[in-house]
Amino acid sequence: MASRNxxxxxxxxxxxxxxDLEQLFGYNLKRAYIIFQTDFRKALGPDGLGxxxxxxxxxxxxxxxxxxxxxxxxxxxxxxxxxAIVDELEGRGYLHRVAVPGDxxxxxxxxxxxxxxxxxxxxxxxxxHETELLADFTDDEKKMLAxxxxxxxxxxxx
Amino acid sequence: MASRNxxxxxxxxxxxxxxDLEQLFGYNLKRAYIIFQTDFRKALGPDGLGxxxxxxxxxxxxxxxxxxxxxxxxxxxxxxxxxAIVDELEGRGYLHRVAVPGDxxxxxxxxxxxxxxxxxxxxxxxxxHETELLADFTDDEKKMLAxxxxxxxxxxxx
DNA sequence: CTTATATTGTTTACTAGGTTAACAGGTTGG
DNA sequence: CCAACCTGTTAACCTAGTAAACAATATAAG
Numbered sequence: 449m450a451s452r453n454x455x456x457x458x459x460x461x462x463x464x465x466x467x468d469l470e471q472l473f474g475y476n477l478k479r480a481y482i483i484f485q486t487d488f489r490k491a492l493g494p495d496g497l498g499x500x501x502x503x504x505x506x507x508x509x510x511x512x513x514x515x516x517x518x519x520x521x522x523x524x525x526x527x528x529x530x531x532a533i534v535d536e537l538e539g540r541g542y543l544h545r546v547a548v549p550g551d552x553x554x555x556x557x558x559x560x561x562x563x564x565x566x567x568x569x570x571x572x573x574x575x576x577h578e579t580e581l582l583a584d585f586t587d588d589e590k591k592m593l594a595x596x597x598x599x600x601x602x603x604x605x606x
Numbered sequence: 607m608a609s610r611n612x613x614x615x616x617x618x619x620x621x622x623x624x625x626d627l628e629q630l631f632g633y634n635l636k637r638a639y640i641i642f643q644t645d646f647r648k649a650l651g652p653d654g655l656g657x658x659x660x661x662x663x664x665x666x667x668x669x670x671x672x673x674x675x676x677x678x679x680x681x682x683x684x685x686x687x688x689x690a691i692v693d694e695l696e697g698r699g700y701l702h703r704v705a706v707p708g709d710x711x712x713x714x715x716x717x718x719x720x721x722x723x724x725x726x727x728x729x730x731x732x733x734x735h736e737t738e739l740l741a742d743f744t745d746d747e748k749k750m751l752a753x754x755x756x757x758x759x760x761x762x763x764x
Numbered sequence: 765c766t767t768a769t770a771t772t773g774t775t776t777a778c779t780a781g782g783t784t785a786a787c788a789g790g791t792t793g794g
Numbered sequence: 795c796c797a798a799c800c801t802g803t804t805a806a807c808c809t810a811g812t813a814a815a816c817a818a819t820a821t822a823a824g
Contacts, residue, residue, distance in 0.1 A: 467668040467680075468729055469661055473736050473748075474642035476755035478657070479682065481639040483762055484632035499636070500810070503627055510625040517772060522625075524637065529811055531774060545773095553772040553819045571626055578631050581761055585754075590631075593754045596747060597634035603739055604641055658781070675801060687782055689803060703802095711790050711801040 484581065491577035497570050504533050505559065505567050508543050513556040515548075524604070542566055642739065649735035655728050662691050663717065663725050666701050671714040673706075682762070700724055 469475045488499055497505065507522055508514055516534065520527045534557065537543050542563030545555040559567070582590055627633045646657055655663065665680055666672060674692065678685045692715065695701050700721030703713040717725065740748055 467664050469664050470756075471752075472732060473740065473751065473755070474639075474646055474657070474732070475661060476752070476759065477635065477639045477642050479762075480755050480758040481632075481635045482682065483758060484635050488632055498809080499632070503633060506625050506627050511623075515772080516774095524640065525810085526812060527773065528775080528813080532810095534773095551772085551820070555773070574630060574632070581758075582631065584757065584761070589754060589757075592750055593631065594629075594634065596743075596751045596754070597631070597638050598628075599742065599747075600638040600641060600739070601634065603742070604637075656780075673801080674803095683781085684783060685802065686784080686804080690781090692802095709791075709801085713802070 484578070487577050487581055488574060491573045492570055496573075497566070500533050501537055502567075502570055502574070504530070505537055505542060505563060506571070508537075508557045509559045509564055509567050512558050513546070513548075515554050515556055519557070537563065540566075642736075645735050645739055646732060649731045650728055654731075655724070658691050659695055660725075660728055660732070662688070663695055663700060663721060664729070666695075666715045667717045667722055667725050670716050671704075671706070673712050673714055677715070695721070698724075 485499060488502075489496075492498075492502070503523060504519060507519055511518075514522075516530050517527055520530055523530075534543070534545070538545065540563075541560055543557050543559045546558055548554040548556050582593075585593070643657060646660075647654075650656075650660070661681060662677060665677055669676075672680075674688050675685055678688055681688075692701070692703070696703065698721075699718055701715050701717045704716055706712040706714045740751075743751070
């Protein structure tokens, strides 16, 4: 039995006992992000692309011959962090590094046909999972959410 | 001269060259979260509390004698992940583990006065940094953002 | 041309923030 | 009394990065 101490009689689950955390945008943003990320993995399966690989492949498919430095800038991460992701995607046969005639430092990235179709398939799954996650949202709410998140991203380079 | 050239000069950032990523909620949520998290650290300094420790301390201050299992549920992480955070906060002298008379398995957590005031200070800094990050947002937009993020969190236990 | 500076991809070591599985000790329901 | 279940904890692991150094290459300045 071991009932709680008298001073601690109120239950944690009560709505009127919310912590400061619930009012903070950063905390709620994080929790929301975790929900999406978890569902992303579920949608693409245990052997499917991870979020990072998916994002990188999206850019390579969209911008053939993009370089790793450009990718790093577009994704907002360091160049060094890209290497492992590119290695993984090359290992799957989804893209390859190709030499660029004018500049021998650069390794441009090009998606294979297998990579393009794997990406198209993954994109559909991701869109479906997002649609389901936001099933309770009206079109206006979705538009508003997209707008507000984009607006936050504008503050990126301050 | 200024009008046409200016808009043509932007290359990758243009709307007509956007990747699919820009339309995905998960990706934008992640980027927004990164922006907040980075600014959080800047606001609290190199030796300040990290986001995890801050969140845990917030709950301990708000709910004295909360247990680690209850914390894990509230924060949405595993019990095992809490140990290091509690150790850190105990090491800083911000809280301590206390035995609970009725149940010898449990170690209830109580914030010290030092912990409470460090938390109050940190909370103020975090609120200020969020205010600044969202300086371009109207009150309606902030309310809407808070509402939408909370709504996403409702899908947590599906 | 030559020298200084910058850029590109890469490796290595490190950090943050978790998870999963196992476990000992303590509690509780049948 | 015993089986099942909680609690905190450790250990090993995973994801997603950063920071610093480096060789090869490219570009700018004198």
